Amino acid sequence: MKLLTHNVLSSKCLKGVSVGYPLRLNATDIKVVDVDYNSEFVQRMIPKINYSALYDAAQSIGHHNGLPDTVAEDYEHNEEFLKAVHHVLLEVDIVSGDLECPESGRKFPITRGIPNMLVNENEVNEINDSNGY
Amino acid sequence: MSSVRRPEHLAPPEVFYNDDEAKKYSQNSRIIEIQEQMSERAMELLMLPEDKPCYVLDIGCGSGLSGSVLDEQGHFWVGVDISPAMLDVAHDREVEGDLILGDMGEGMPFRAGTFDGAISISALQWLCNADKSSHNPVKRLYKFFSTLNACLSRTARAVFQFYPENSSQVELITSQAMKAGFYGGVVVDYPNSTKAKKFFLVLMTGGNMPLPKALGTEGESSSVQYSKKREQLDSARNSRGKSLKNSRQWILEKKERRRRQGKTTRDDSKYTGRKRSGRF
Ligand SMILES: C[S@@+](CC[C@H](N)C(=O)[O-])C[C@H]1O[C@@H](n2cnc3c(N)ncnc32)[C@H](O)[C@@H]1O
Numbered sequence: 001m002k003l004l005t006h007n008v009l010s011s012k013c014l015k016g017v018s019v020g021y022p023l024r025l026n027a028t029d030i031k032v033v034d035v036d037y038n039s040e041f042v043q044r045m046i047p048k049i050n051y052s053a054l055y056d057a058a059q060s061i062g063h064h065n066g067l068p069d070t071v072a073e074d075y076e077h078n079e080e081f082l083k084a085v086h087h088v089l090l091e092v093d094i095v096s097g098d099l100e101c102p103e104s105g106r107k108f109p110i111t112r113g114i115p116n117m118l119v120n121e122n123e124v125n126e127i128n129d130s131n132g133y
Numbered sequence: 134m135s136s137v138r139r140p141e142h143l144a145p146p147e148v149f150y151n152d153d154e155a156k157k158y159s160q161n162s163r164i165i166e167i168q169e170q171m172s173e174r175a176m177e178l179l180m181l182p183e184d185k186p187c188y189v190l191d192i193g194c195g196s197g198l199s200g201s202v203l204d205e206q207g208h209f210w211v212g213v214d215i216s217p218a219m220l221d222v223a224h225d226r227e228v229e230g231d232l233i234l235g236d237m238g239e240g241m242p243f244r245a246g247t248f249d250g251a252i253s254i255s256a257l258q259w260l261c262n263a264d265k266s267s268h269n270p271v272k273r274l275y276k277f278f279s280t281l282n283a284c285l286s287r288t289a290r291a292v293f294q295f296y297p298e299n300s301s302q303v304e305l306i307t308s309q310a311m312k313a314g315f316y317g318g319v320v321v322d323y324p325n326s327t328k329a330k331k332f333f334l335v336l337m338t339g340g341n342m343p344l345p346k347a348l349g350t351e352g353e354s355s356s357v358q359y360s361k362k363r364e365q366l367d368s369a370r371n372s373r374g375k376s377l378k379n380s381r382q383w384i385l386e387k388k389e390r391r392r393r394q395g396k397t398t399r400d401d402s403k404y405t406g407r408k409r410s411g412r413f
Contacts, residue, residue, distance in 0.1 A: 005211055005231040008247045013240040013280065021244060035229075041186035041209060048188075048247065090209075114220055117213075117235040117242050121267045124239055 001113050004089040006057055007049045009115070011101035011108070014123055020101055022053035023108070027061045027097035035090040042082045045089065046075055054088060063092045139298060145264035150195070150216035158196035159222050165198055168254060171331065172199035175252045175292040176206060178320065178335050178345050187249035190284070191230065192237060192293075193256025197223030200230045203252075211248075213241065238273030240280035247284045250291065257295035257334065261302050274306060278313035278336075285338050291315075293334040306334065316341040323349035
């Protein structure tokens with residue numbers, strides 16, 4: 001699982017959880033892989049991702065080297081910054097560990113790089129029509 | 134004549150898609166070809182901004198055949214599936230996208246506005262079944278569509294190729310999608326062919342746009358906006374499995390679409406779409 005995926009996952013499907021974001025990342029096995037650099041994709045993702053959650057997640061697993069703690073102002077033209085984001089978003093792969101809901105403490109295990117987001121019926125949040133989804 | 138039983142009636146998806154079934158998705162060339170064709174068609178209907186690398190959700194991503202089509206088209210993706218065996222095949226195929234073990238009916242576990250679009254190949258009909266006593270298909274469909282709507286960007290589409298069992302199932306699905314805030318409807322390709330007929334639910338966030346034209350309809354449209362009812366689904370159960378790519382009409386239409394997109398395309402000839410004799 002890439003840190004990009006971590007950046008977009010939430011546990012708000014759980015009963016009683018209102019935001020469920022960001023999930024705490026505990027990694028027991030990390031692999032660094034090569035992914036072709038696509039400057040346009042990284043540029044498009046920067047306004048979408050939660051940058052501080054990305055930075056914190058990378059830092060918590062010791063892979064924030066080269067990543068500034070805030071978005072560079074001229075990021076579209078800052079190749080060095082875009083490449084650092086590319087690396088952290090797409091090349092740092094969590095092979096095993098877990099994701100922890102910040103509100104309930106519920107853990108979602110990651111095995112073979114695949115997070116298990118299945119929940120039991122009694123854990124799911126019943127939604128009704130007036131709910132602001 | 135007894136009809137073939139639908140897989141959704143046999144077992145829950147995480148049981149039906151076991152190691153043996155999952156293996157077919159890496160070994161059976163017919164299954165692979167059909168899954169890829171339907172994924173390519175779904176991508177056409179998705180109408181992502183041209184030549185931009187997008188972030189796409191693949192719902193019921195299974196063995197990653199649909200994901201490979203996304204890879205080929207230069208997109209980045211995340212797939213969700215309920216079957217560990219299918220995800221293992223995807224893992225072994227070394228697809229580029231990330232895989233998540235999850236149940237559509239429990240909702241899509243993503244932040245708001247994350248994806249530029251979503252596709253789903255042959256998975257949606259599974260949600261119409263109650264596999265546990267606690268399952269309520271209407272609620273699960275609504276939960277799925279409302280959380281999907283939330284995690285898409287504001288001008289996105291979601292395209293589902295699916296195998297409806299009958300017209301009331303189409304009604305059930307589309308009504309829950311609408312209730313969850315989507316616009317759109319169903320596009321039926323090759324409506325007059327029992328074998329090549331394919332159903333695509335095309336959903337849009339943001340506003341209602343005309344539905345794309347169906348293939349194989351020779352002029353008259355067989356796209357159905359939500360509000361209109363129709364009873365043309367009786368032969369839906371026969372719609373599985375015909376290889377669309379072998380038909381001359383499919384090739385002609387694909388070439389026409391490529392020409393419209395300004396891509397290089399060979400001229401049509403009387404040989405277009407014919408079986409080749411001899412081996413290469
Ligand atoms: C015909 S397969 C599609 C395979 C996939 N497109 C591929 O490229 O391999 C349908 C998939 O839908 C998945 N599915 C069925 N019900 C589901 C659910 N409730 N949640 C998530 N996935 C589901 C199945 O596990 C199966 O992998």
